[in-house]
Amino acid sequence: MSRLRLILGDQLNPLHSWFSTVDPDTVYVLMEVRSETDYVRHHAQKILAIFAGMRELGRQLKAAGHRVRYVAIDDPSNRQSVTDNLDALVSHYAATHVEYQAPDEWRLDAVLDAWGKAQLAHGVAVTQVDSEHFYTTRDEARALFKGRKQWLMEHFYRQMRVRHGVLMDEDSKPAGGQWNFDQDNRKAWPGTPPEPADWRHPHDHRALWSTIEAAGVAHFGAPQAEALAWPLHRGEALQHLAAFVQHALPHFGDFQDALTHRGWRLFHSLLSFALNTKMLNPREVVQAAQNAWRDGHAPLSAVEGFIRQILGWREYVRGVYWAHMPGYTHVNHFGHTHPLPGWFWHGDTRMACMKHAVGQSLSQAYAHHIQRLMVIGNFALLAGLDPQALHEWYLGVYIDAFEWVEAPNTLGMSQFADGGKLATKPYVSSAAYLHRMGDHCTGCPYDRKDRLGPRACPFNALYWDFHLRHDGLLRRNPRIGMVYRQIDRMDEAERQQIRVKAAELVRHLDQL
Numbered sequence: 001m002s003r004l005r006l007i008l009g010d011q012l013n014p015l016h017s018w019f020s021t022v023d024p025d026t027v028y029v030l031m032e033v034r035s036e037t038d039y040v041r042h043h044a045q046k047i048l049a050i051f052a053g054m055r056e057l058g059r060q061l062k063a064a065g066h067r068v069r070y071v072a073i074d075d076p077s078n079r080q081s082v083t084d085n086l087d088a089l090v091s092h093y094a095a096t097h098v099e100y101q102a103p104d105e106w107r108l109d110a111v112l113d114a115w116g117k118a119q120l121a122h123g124v125a126v127t128q129v130d131s132e133h134f135y136t137t138r139d140e141a142r143a144l145f146k147g148r149k150q151w152l153m154e155h156f157y158r159q160m161r162v163r164h165g166v167l168m169d170e171d172s173k174p175a176g177g178q179w180n181f182d183q184d185n186r187k188a189w190p191g192t193p194p195e196p197a198d199w200r201h202p203h204d205h206r207a208l209w210s211t212i213e214a215a216g217v218a219h220f221g222a223p224q225a226e227a228l229a230w231p232l233h234r235g236e237a238l239q240h241l242a243a244f245v246q247h248a249l250p251h252f253g254d255f256q257d258a259l260t261h262r263g264w265r266l267f268h269s270l271l272s273f274a275l276n277t278k279m280l281n282p283r284e285v286v287q288a289a290q291n292a293w294r295d296g297h298a299p300l301s302a303v304e305g306f307i308r309q310i311l312g313w314r315e316y317v318r319g320v321y322w323a324h325m326p327g328y329t330h331v332n333h334f335g336h337t338h339p340l341p342g343w344f345w346h347g348d349t350r351m352a353c354m355k356h357a358v359g360q361s362l363s364q365a366y367a368h369h370i371q372r373l374m375v376i377g378n379f380a381l382l383a384g385l386d387p388q389a390l391h392e393w394y395l396g397v398y399i400d401a402f403e404w405v406e407a408p409n410t411l412g413m414s415q416f417a418d419g420g421k422l423a424t425k426p427y428v429s430s431a432a433y434l435h436r437m438g439d440h441c442t443g444c445p446y447d448r449k450d451r452l453g454p455r456a457c458p459f460n461a462l463y464w465d466f467h468l469r470h471d472g473l474l475r476r477n478p479r480i481g482m483v484y485r486q487i488d489r490m491d492e493a494e495r496q497q498i499r500v501k502a503a504e505l506v507r508h509l510d511q512l
């Protein structure tokens with residue numbers, strides 16, 4: 001009997017129970033295929049880091065005595081599709097069993113499920129096993145929210161805290177007497193404490209990058225192949241986690257929502273790539289943060305704010321994804337259709353906040369949460385950009401972007417394109433919020449205080465126009481009543497001026 005075990009590019013967990021024994025009849029299969037690189041155009045660093053991480057895991061498994069079949073992108077036998085390669089390998093190894101860890105993406109799940117069923121006719125048993133990564137199962141959020149119209153993250157998060165005993169006192173009350181320290185976590189960053197030095201370890205991957213380019217894989221963004229700095233195996237990921245806890249976690253809470261042109265990730269962890277490729281388990285990250293609080297190294301507000309992202313948001317968006325797929329990636333509540341301006345691909349816009357956030361996304365394959373939500377996403381929603389085009393851009397550009405986590409964040413949280421399944425109101429703002437949370441407006445050629453003049457910050461007219469345009473869909477939302485009270489105080493001439501200014505901005509998106 002021979003058995004194949006497929007390891008996907010986001011399943012780089014060397015601690016999976018699969019690897020606890022060495023079996024000479026089991027062949028571990030990793031493959032670099034165009035069907036996975038080409039479904040959207042990806043950032044160069046994302047392709048490079050995933051391939052380099054897969055190669056590293058393949059090497060480690062071999063070194064531990066496992067049999068490994070690594071199908072490289074330029075391997076002449078590579079049929080460039082997961083299932084075509086599996087067909088060839090089943091035949092080559094005369095395999096009677098194939099196992100794969102549950103994919104996180106609906107598309108691949110469906111492809112492998114269909115392929116597995118078809119194998120039965122050939123006498124090959126195909127089994128899906130747990131990826132042993134998440135706290136929750138795919139269907140848990142759906143069960144928790146059954147019958148509820150609104151899926152409140154806070155409700156989910158509190159259940160998770162209790163069930164997993166995270167930040168809980170002995171009397172089953174939340175540590176510090178409160179569940180949520182969000183109010184303490186909204187400071188702008190005055191420039192101190194300094195952004196910690198980059199704790200990552202760059203590696204030279206120029207040879208691999210040449211191979212990827214020669215294979216013709218479509219890409220954009222800066223490869224930084226000579227100094228690729230994302231963790232490529234569990235050992236590095238653990239070092240990154242330790243460095244984050246040591247140097248940044250104590251300030252994570254205070255400046256979680258801050259924006260600045262003087263840094264690129266402030267006190268954020270940069271752990272999403274290691275988490276989403278499963279080099280790290282969310283439990284160990286949560287535990288490390290919790291220990292930092294118990295040891296007196298980081299305040300509770302910072303630790304709670306950080307844990308909420310992982311135990312709360314990360315598991316919750318996964319539940320939203322599985323509950324609403326297929327179909328979720330096509331939602332478009334507001335019917336927005338404008339194509340992305342060209343500067344999404346080169347970063348050359350005069351809006352200082354957008355230039356920084358988009359430019360950094362292209363150079364680093366990374367932007368922190370508030371850049372993604374309140375800068376790029378905010379602009380896209382106000383300007384009425386096509387949510388599917390935006391979804392593809394986000395899915396391609398970020399090092400950590402995998403559809404199960406990217407789509408609910410982009411289409412749900414950021415674009416409200418699902419009509420409010422996961423956000424209680426659209427996350428939009430005018431220049432006032434951006435100025436309050438950051439330092440981009442100082443020195444920006446646009447005037448943050450002006451709404452209609454030639455130098456007016458585009459966020460202002462677009463903000464009011466968004467609410468005017470979607471009056472029918474938004475006015476009854478109690479969380480935005482204030483906005484409509486202000487609109488009602490405007491006279492019709494003022495409303496018309498806003499509409500005209502916004503239409504002009506949208507006509508010239510490429511020139512902003």
Ligand SMILES: Cc1cc2nc3c(=O)[nH]c(=O)nc-3n(C[C@H](O)[C@H](O)[C@H](O)COP(=O)(O)OP(=O)(O)OC[C@H]3O[C@@H](n4cnc5c(N)ncnc54)[C@H](O)[C@@H]3O)c2cc1C
Pocket residue numbers: 265267268269270271272273275276306309310313314315317367368369370372373377394395398400401402405406407409410413414
């Ligand atoms: C429009 C948009 C698109 C996004 N796309 C992705 C994506 O493709 N992949 C992705 O992992 N995250 C995504 N996020 C969530 C979040 O922005 C990133 O997880 C975070 O910026 C990653 O950087 P970090 O590791 O430094 O995070 P930190 O700020 O240090 O947070 C710690 C960890 O919490 C988790 N986390 C934080 N916020 C969220 C969230 N909203 N949803 C799920 N997990 C969260 C991540 O695992 C992250 O590593 C998106 C957010 C928005 C608004």
